[in-house]
Amino acid sequence: MRRRGRCRWRLSGVGEARLFFREWDWGVVMGLLMGVARVGVASGMRRWVGRGVSGLCVAVVLVGVGVGGAWAQQGDRIADYRVEYSLRPDGEVWARETVDYVFGGGKDRHGIFMDWTVRRNLPESPGHFREYEMSIVNVTSPTGASTVYEKRDRGGVLRLQIGDKKRSVSGRQRYVVEYRVKGVVNRIPGKDGAADTQELFLNPVATHWEAPIDQATVTVTGPVGSERRECWVGEEGSRDKSGCVGESVGGTDTFIATGLGMQGEKHLGMTVVTGYQGGTVSNDQPIIREGDAEGGRALTEFVPQWVATAMGAGSVGVGGLAFVGAVVGVGAAYRRRGRDEQFVGLTPGVLPGGEDAVTEAVRLSASAPVAVRFEPPQDSLPGLIGTLQDESADMVDVTASIVDLAVRGVVVIEEVPRQGKDSDWRIRRGENFDEGQLLRYERTLVQALLGSSETALLSSRRRQMATRVDLVKSYMYDEVTARGWFRQNPKQTRSAWAGLGVILLIAGAVLAAPLLFMSGTVALTGAQFGMFLCAGAGVAAAGVVVLLMARSMVARTAAGTAVLHQARGFKEYLVTAEAGQIRFEEAEKVFSRYLPYAIVFGVAEKWAKIFDEVVAAAKAEGAVVDSPSWYSGGATAWDYVVFTSMLRDFSGSAESAFSAPIDSGSGGGSAGASGQSGFGGGGSVGGGGFGGGGGGSW
Numbered sequence: 001m002r003r004r005g006r007c008r009w010r011l012s013g014v015g016e017a018r019l020f021f022r023e024w025d026w027g028v029v030m031g032l033l034m035g036v037a038r039v040g041v042a043s044g045m046r047r048w049v050g051r052g053v054s055g056l057c058v059a060v061v062l063v064g065v066g067v068g069g070a071w072a073q074q075g076d077r078i079a080d081y082r083v084e085y086s087l088r089p090d091g092e093v094w095a096r097e098t099v100d101y102v103f104g105g106g107k108d109r110h111g112i113f114m115d116w117t118v119r120r121n122l123p124e125s126p127g128h129f130r131e132y133e134m135s136i137v138n139v140t141s142p143t144g145a146s147t148v149y150e151k152r153d154r155g156g157v158l159r160l161q162i163g164d165k166k167r168s169v170s171g172r173q174r175y176v177v178e179y180r181v182k183g184v185v186n187r188i189p190g191k192d193g194a195a196d197t198q199e200l201f202l203n204p205v206a207t208h209w210e211a212p213i214d215q216a217t218v219t220v221t222g223p224v225g226s227e228r229r230e231c232w233v234g235e236e237g238s239r240d241k242s243g244c245v246g247e248s249v250g251g252t253d254t255f256i257a258t259g260l261g262m263q264g265e266k267h268l269g270m271t272v273v274t275g276y277q278g279g280t281v282s283n284d285q286p287i288i289r290e291g292d293a294e295g296g297r298a299l300t301e302f303v304p305q306w307v308a309t310a311m312g313a314g315s316v317g318v319g320g321l322a323f324v325g326a327v328v329g330v331g332a333a334y335r336r337r338g339r340d341e342q343f344v345g346l347t348p349g350v351l352p353g354g355e356d357a358v359t360e361a362v363r364l365s366a367s368a369p370v371a372v373r374f375e376p377p378q379d380s381l382p383g384l385i386g387t388l389q390d391e392s393a394d395m396v397d398v399t400a401s402i403v404d405l406a407v408r409g410v411v412v413i414e415e416v417p418r419q420g421k422d423s424d425w426r427i428r429r430g431e432n433f434d435e436g437q438l439l440r441y442e443r444t445l446v447q448a449l450l451g452s453s454e455t456a457l458l459s460s461r462r463r464q465m466a467t468r469v470d471l472v473k474s475y476m477y478d479e480v481t482a483r484g485w486f487r488q489n490p491k492q493t494r495s496a497w498a499g500l501g502v503i504l505l506i507a508g509a510v511l512a513a514p515l516l517f518m519s520g521t522v523a524l525t526g527a528q529f530g531m532f533l534c535a536g537a538g539v540a541a542a543g544v545v546v547l548l549m550a551r552s553m554v555a556r557t558a559a560g561t562a563v564l565h566q567a568r569g570f571k572e573y574l575v576t577a578e579a580g581q582i583r584f585e586e587a588e589k590v591f592s593r594y595l596p597y598a599i600v601f602g603v604a605e606k607w608a609k610i611f612d613e614v615v616a617a618a619k620a621e622g623a624v625v626d627s628p629s630w631y632s633g634g635a636t637a638w639d640y641v642v643f644t645s646m647l648r649d650f651s652g653s654a655e656s657a658f659s660a661p662i663d664s665g666s667g668g669g670s671a672g673a674s675g676q677s678g679f680g681g682g683g684s685v686g687g688g689g690f691g692g693g694g695g696g697s698w
Contacts, residue, residue, distance in 0.1 A: 081099055081100070084219045085200070089281055092180055098175070101174075101211070113160065116132075117157055118132045122288070136179045143174045149162045149163075200273065202690055204216070210262055210697075211262055229273070233271075374570075383404065391556075408430075409433075411446065474491065497547075508540025570597065574603050
């Protein structure tokens with residue numbers, strides 16, 4: 001569930017830092033420290049930190065940081081999920097959640113974890129967030145499972161981890177969690193003189209459960225009966241009401257849905273909204289606070305004041321040692337693991353036949369001459385070649401993959417002109433559509449484009465495409481790594497080094513921050529001032545060195561280097577090919593087959609000009625060159641340059657759709673958070689309000 005208005009210091013999805021400095025905010029700093037630690041552990045950074053440049057800096061960062069050990073387990077399911085909400089006259093909500101969790105096979109498990117979104121940024125009011133004050137009342141288990149629990153704040157999400165790590169659980173276990181929440185009721189002003197109403201906007205079952213849910217039952221009981229009620233089920237952003245059955249008896253509304261949670265590669269949730277007459281509860285004011293929903297708490301909540309004051313003691317030389325250590329350490333690591341490999345004694349681009357081959361580390365030059373190849377590397381798809389050549393899965397690689405799917409007959413792209421507007425495009429399943437024959441990233445890409453439909457307009461799939469693009473890229477990284485083209489996953493390698501660089505930056509800030517943090521409260525001598533400044537600047541400079549080198553630490557294997565040489569040789573052919581070399585009857589097939597590669601190489605227009613010359617030569621001899629069958633709707637498709645221009649427009653629209661904000665559009669994605677109505681305002685699954693963030697077993 002994406003939220004706008006993130007904190008001033010923010011980690012992106014791959015752990016790379018975006019820094020926005022406006023003021024010193026210790027809560028934000030500590031929140032980032034915890035986020036960096038979690039990302040670092042997930043990406044294998046702990047190994048590098050263990051060899052790290054400055055043990056002192058790492059110790060400062062990692063103090064007090066807890067790392068969860070939750071994971072999804074194959075075979076887990078939730079047989080029954082019941083959520084009972086009781087709206088009290090004072091506006092507080094009392095809730096009881098009953099989860100019948102069936103633990104599947106695999107490793108021993110200790111219990112479950114459950115997440116609730118308790119803070120949401122307000123897109124319409126940057127720098128402010130809405131808080132749902134939640135307190136756990138009781139955790140029980142009628143089946144005898146351990147009910148020891150731990151609460152963790154995960155940047156706007158409250159995680160409740162239930163279970164004892166010294167005890168294992170199996171089979172079907174029931175967990176009952178009782179809690180209370182303040183600040184949930186929304187006051188909706190009446191229109192055209194109508195009376196105000198009060199609403200509960202709730203996400204009882206979020207889209208991030210790591211197990212399928214057989215059935216979910218939600219009841220909402222108010223001081224009086226509700227005047228309106230609605231329910232949606234489906235993926236995040238869905239407004240589908242057909243999968244939810246509801247009834248209202250007395251003052252209780254009941255909603256029932258089946259087949260939720262993780263269903264294959266889909267994550268299905270449930271959202272409900274109930275409306276009451278104005279004045280039903282005495283307090284309908286949201287709790288609005290200044291700051292960022294994902295921020296942490298002040299440093300003094302973690303360490304005493306004297307510890308903060310003493311942080312500068314003994315720091316003379318730390319900055320210089322950290323900087324020199326970073327330069328030397330990163331340089332040594334680059335020589336050992338950051339350079340590409342190549343086969344010794346073999347022509348560049350040639351793979352060994354099966355015998356063991358000797359390799360050596362080299363620094364590849366993009367300008368080095370290569371032998372021309374007339375075909376792309378064997379069994380290498382365009383999007384993967386694009387990822388290999390620049391070590392990054394970019395949007396051009398994703399859009400080239402769409403074109404490649406069209407060329408192969410998996411989908412068909414149809415231009416749909418619109419009066420007075422830019423064209424739209426319709427995507428439909430092609431005659432060669434077979435999900436079983438597609439790679440994982442291709443299946444995810446097709447699902448983003450079409451879902452379960454036979455055809456869909458590109459403009460109508462913006463939300464689904466935006467939510468899936470990072471997953472598509474992640475699977476592309478997995479594929480190039482599985483093929484043995486890189487020593488380690490490029491994304492994870494960059495994330496680990498970038499995370500280490502951010503830790504050093506934050507450590508430098510921690511060492512220098514007392515200059516501002518203690519201003520007006522603690523008198524610093526000139527020597528103390530110099531200690532903090534020198535140590536902080538040196539450690540931060542070390543972090544900058546590590547950040548700058550993060551991208552360079554991605555290394556290709558000898559096999560990856562050989563495939564890259566083949567790809568560069570093929571690019572040379574696409575650039576230097578002549579029209580006279582191409583037979584008229586094969587022109588369209590050759591153009592289409594190699595066009596996705598031309599896109600990732602950035603030479604699509606050059607490739608199209610060659611085929612315009614082929615078409616002109618064919619006309620002169622009375623021959624006809626077919627237009628591509630996988631793209632329709634353009635009146636000038638026989639002009640390959642114009643056709644490529646139209647395709648560029650399609651790629652731009654696709655990239656825009658993939659980059660669209662997840663909470664944008666008519667779906668009213670933040671209705672519950674901003675206090676807008678969840679009824680006619682366009683509420684959707686996961687679209688705001690209080691409720692779960694998901695859960696699973698650990």
